[in-house]
Amino acid sequence: MQGMRKFELQENLPPNGSAKAVLLKWNGNQYVPSKDETVVVYDYVGQHGTKRDRGYCFLSEESGRWEAACGLSEQVEQWMP
Numbered sequence: 001m002q003g004m005r006k007f008e009l010q011e012n013l014p015p016n017g018s019a020k021a022v023l024l025k026w027n028g029n030q031y032v033p034s035k036d037e038t039v040v041v042y043d044y045v046g047q048h049g050t051k052r053d054r055g056y057c058f059l060s061e062e063s064g065r066w067e068a069a070c071g072l073s074e075q076v077e078q079w080m081p
Helices: none
Strands: 005-009 018-026 031-042 054-059 066-073
Touching (some): 005 066, 018 054, 031 054
Antiparallel strands (some): 005 018, 054 066
16 A cells, blocks of 8 residues: 555554554664654554554545554564463
């Protein structure tokens, strides 16, 4: 999908709710928070996330809002022993 962006939540995102997030940018080595791209991400698919989770969003042509698409996950994965 064109315009898909990676984001990091700055607060908890309830299912079917909204939360502040910062858009991430690639620095040549990893994704890092951009300094001037704070947005509100809206969930319309029943996802949820907690502060610092990362996912993908897009700017909807229909709603004019940044909508969470998928991929909400913790930044540091918990591996089972």
